Amino acid sequence: MRHVATGGPLVELRDVWKSFDRKQVLRGIDLALTKGTILAVMGGSGTGKTVLLRIASGLIYPDSGAVSLFGARIDWMTEEAMLPVRRRSGFVFQGAALFDSLSVFENVAYPLMEPEVVFFDEPTAGLDPTNARLVAQLIAQLRTGVCDTAIVVTHDVEFAELVADQMAILLGGNFADMGTPAEIHRSANPDVRRFLAGELREI
Numbered sequence: 001m002r003h004v005a006t007g008g009p010l011v012e013l014r015d016v017w018k019s020f021d022r023k024q025v026l027r028g029i030d031l032a033l034t035k036g037t038i039l040a041v042m043g044g045s046g047t048g049k050t051v052l053l054r055i056a057s058g059l060i061y062p063d064s065g066a067v068s069l070f071g072a073r074i075d076w077m078t079e080e081a082m083l084p085v086r087r088r089s090g091f092v093f094q095g096a097a098l099f100d101s102l103s104v105f106e107n108v109a110y111p112l113m114e115p116e117v118v119f120f121d122e123p124t125a126g127l128d129p130t131n132a133r134l135v136a137q138l139i140a141q142l143r144t145g146v147c148d149t150a151i152v153v154t155h156d157v158e159f160a161e162l163v164a165d166q167m168a169i170l171l172g173g174n175f176a177d178m179g180t181p182a183e184i185h186r187s188a189n190p191d192v193r194r195f196l197a198g199e200l201r202e203i
């Protein structure tokens with residue numbers, strides 16, 4: 001069945017924790033992504049953006065907390081049970097080099113046919129500003145047709161402003177702030193302000 005019960009969030013994380021060895025990467029993440037929203041998750045290198053995206057999409061499990069995709073709990077769901085859920089979403093891996101061969105549409109949408117959520121990990125990494133803007137245009141294009149809901153992990157503030165309705169800034173394992181780009185620009189958090197100003201790459 002291709003629907004979400006009672007129009008709830010397509011992606012939902014509640015109090016999600018994740019450590020590697022003794023390093024606590026995520027410390028109680030809460031997130032709810034509703035249909036029609038593009039959320040940019042931003043933060044410095046090594047802050048846990050990729051880990052967060054992989055947990056949200058069911059590629060890895062959290063240590064604790066609840067993760068739901070299309071209204072179904074996926075934390076600790078078996079691989080087999082996950083398959084029908086996976087078919088409804090697309091994941092564009094970090095370093096996927098979108099422009100090497102295919103457009104975003106061909107990379108993401110065509111093989112899946114109409115994904116309901118797409119997870120993008122640094123889709124502009126290594127691209128010059130012109131090509132980064134082109135990726136932003138392709139995501140906007142994707143939105144009007146094939147898929148209107150996405151989480152985009154990026155450290156590129158300018159790109160995030162072009163594509164995102166909502167921004168969340170990852171800092172010390174949790175979101176320092178979350179809101180519309182205008183709200184984020186008015187953030188009272190000094191680390192968020194420094195990150196947006198390009199003064200803070202490792203937060």
Ligand SMILES: Nc1ncnc2c1ncn2[C@@H]1O[C@H](COP(=O)(O)OP(=O)(O)OP(=O)(O)O)[C@@H](O)[C@H]1O
Nearest residue numbers: 020021023025044045046047048049050051052155
């Ligand atoms: N499989 C793993 N085993 C051990 N440590 C890991 C693993 N995956 C991630 N980490 C650690 O978790 C932290 C967050 O990594 P992650 O890749 O999510 O960062 P990121 O914000 O995506 O960084 P970047 O901007 O460089 O892509 C890092 O310290 C990383 O070394």
Ligand SMILES: [Mg+2]
Nearest residue numbers: 049050051094
């Ligand atoms: Mg990453």
